[in-house]
Amino acid sequence: MHIGITEELFATERLLPGTKPAYADLVPRFKGGSTPDDDVPPTSLIRQILTESREHLLATISRFGDNDLGTIHEFFKDRKMSLLDVLHIIAWHEPHHQGQG
Numbered sequence: 001m002h003i004g005i006t007e008e009l010f011a012t013e014r015l016l017p018g019t020k021p022a023y024a025d026l027v028p029r030f031k032g033g034s035t036p037d038d039d040v041p042p043t044s045l046i047r048q049i050l051t052e053s054r055e056h057l058l059a060t061i062s063r064f065g066d067n068d069l070g071t072i073h074e075f076f077k078d079r080k081m082s083l084l085d086v087l088h089i090i091a092w093h094e095p096h097h098q099g100q101g
Helices: 002-014 043-061 083-098
Strands: none
Touching: 002 043, 002 083
């Protein structure tokens, strides 16, 4: 769920300021820095969130072109991270967690 929610946050408010993420009830439970709880969602919901949030992320990323890679979006200004840096993190995020298992 953390991977799906994180991708949803990148697809919305982090790269498209003013947009709200879907799954507002799940965001606090599974975003970065959240504390795991014992209420494990059903597998069908996990698959749904992973599928839908990846679709949202791909739709957002498709808005950008090569000329945008150096852009620093508002959410990342304090970290001085360009869109290219953000794309590297997104690509690294899922395998990082898969390696934790």
